[in-house]
Amino acid sequence: MKPASMLSLTESQHAELRRHLFPGDGLEASAILLCSRTPAPRVRFIVRDQIMVPHDACKRERDYLSWPGKAIAEAVSRAEADKLALVLTHSHPGGLFGFSDFDDRSDQVTIGSLLHGYGTCHATAIMTPVGAMAARWYGGDLAPHDFDAVSVVGHDLRWWWRDEAFKRRPLAFTSEATDELSRLSVCVIGVSGTGSPVAEQLARMGFGRVILIDHDRVEKKNLNRILNSTLEDAKSERHKVDMMSNAISLYRGDGVAVPLAASITERESVLLASQADILCSCVDTLDARHIADEIAASFCMPLFDVGVTIPTRKTAGGNRVIADVCGRIDYVQPGGATLRDRGVYSPESLREEYLRRAAPEAHAEEVNAGYLRGVREEAPSVIALNMRAASACVMELVARVYPFRHDPNERFARTQFSLAAGEEIYTAESQFKAQPNRKLGRGAAEPLLGLPSFRPAKRTKGVQA
Structure with a gap:
């Protein structure tokens, strides 16, 4: 499956853009999006900043718009330092979900001039009154290439597909939802106690590509909690990702699972994870969670993080007993409170x-x-607890893509359950304080994630005899 090409915004960016493009007078309006990119081979623009072109600086009609050159010059000035691409965006008050003949002619002139003076790839986009967006990008040959979709990441996850499929959002748990998921990629970091049941569910739900990242190998002690693992896997010390990938291929066919036997703290892993649409962190170390946090922010990806724990205590008589059996699922959206902001690590x-x-x-x-x-x-966990937490993680993902809860998703930024107390506690996004995040929308800028350890390896010159 080839990953869908996309233009991606956060929910707050999309809301701000929509307010500006539709001020209520029924006339076209314009804005310029400054975008970073994901690493190749995927074509995905990530909105880092927006310039709202003043309404009185444009010639505006119901079906016509004239751009001021000053606005584009300002955008180039702001984009040059970080080599950002520009997306020239305007509204279609009449509701046309696509580009008119006038848009086609205008792009050839405007984008042609822009490419002549700055950069090698830029794009244009339109928005309709309901907030739906379509976009296309141009390279040096000035041929238009439609983005497959425009995605908005917030409390809910939304895609506007260029072919107008799923114009009415599918219902959760239906075949139509499965059809849409087949266009998307998900990355599972950690394929062990919680990661293997998470990956299993996502693959069977129909995701078009399931990326698996884990450096570890199957051991005999793992067999009590890793789905699909066998004695033969343990004897041969097979990589967990290869074991899981083979299992997925048996019921989904080849090419769906993409395994990488490496730590998420390695550059190759970050590059592969950046190709996904959704990130699931099923790890048991804090540094791995830290990297997942950074990937989600840098590439404007929704992050689902799951963890389990069985704390113990000593009785007055000196015996050790179970204090609780609990799990935690955090949903992190770009621009919202990160795992660090929430105290998961420090x-x-x-x-x-x-x-x-x-x-x-x-x-x-x-x-x-x-x-x-x-x-x-953290005490060792068992498969029943892992399965409970993994299911809660995947159900949280489903609820974000196809909202079905009675209450809005904003109220479920964190879910914690205690099996000992028989309780489930929810924390709203507004209850966390998000700190300014300089990594937000960083994209493929080097060093990756802004961390020196992810710089590309230096090439050594060959020695001639």
Whole structure:
């Protein structure tokens, strides 16, 4: 499956753009979107900033718009430093979902001049009164290439497909929903206790491509909780992603599962994850969650993060007993509160985890010295708990794509369940405080994610004899 080409906006960007393009007078209006790109081979523009062209600076009619050259010059000036592409956008008050003959002629002149002076790829877009968008991009040959869809990522997930499929949003759990999911890609980071049932469900739901990223191999001790794993997999120390990919191919065919046996902390993994539309983090380390957080922000991707824990306590008699059996599902939208903002990890906890892994003696000394108070070790989980959490994670994804809850999705930014107490708690997005995020919409700019460790490897010159 070839990933769909897309123009992607956050929900807040889309709302701001719609307000400007439809001020209520029934006349066309214009704006310029400044966009980063995902790494090749996928064609995906990510809106980083927007310039709302003043209404009084344009010649505006119901079916005609004249662009001021000053606005485009300003956009180029703001885009040059980060090599951003421009998307010249205007409204269609009459509701035409597509480009008119006048739009075609105008693009050849305007985009042609723009490409002559700046950049190698730019685009144009239109919006209708209901907020639907269509877009197309141009390269050096000035031939128009339609984006397959325009996506908006917010409390809900929405796609406007260029062929006008699914114009009326499908109902959750229907074959029509499956048909739409077949056009989308999802990336599962971590294919173990929770990741394997998450990947299994997503593949059977019909996603067109399921990217699997995990560096680990199957061991005998994993067989009690990793779906599809076998004794033979453990004996041969098969990579978990290869095991899962083979299982998916048996019921979905070849090419759906895309395995990568590598850590998410490696450059190759970030590049592959960037090709997806949706990100699922099913990891058990904080540094992996940190990288998933950064990928979601940089590439304007919705992130579903799932975790389970079985804390224990000592009784007065000195016996250790189960204190709780619980899970957590966080939905993170670009521009919203990140996992770090929500306290899932912090600079201190990342450092503690690094010490525990790389320098256990130093870690023990700091624990003994009292520098790491309150650090909670996660107890091993079992398949029943993993399946419960994995199902909740996938159901959260379904609810975002095809809303079915009685309450709006804004109220479900985090779900926590306690099986010991028989409780389920929900936290609204508004209850988290989102900090300014300089990584938002960064795209493929080097170094990836703004982290020096993801710089491309330097090529060494060959030595001639």
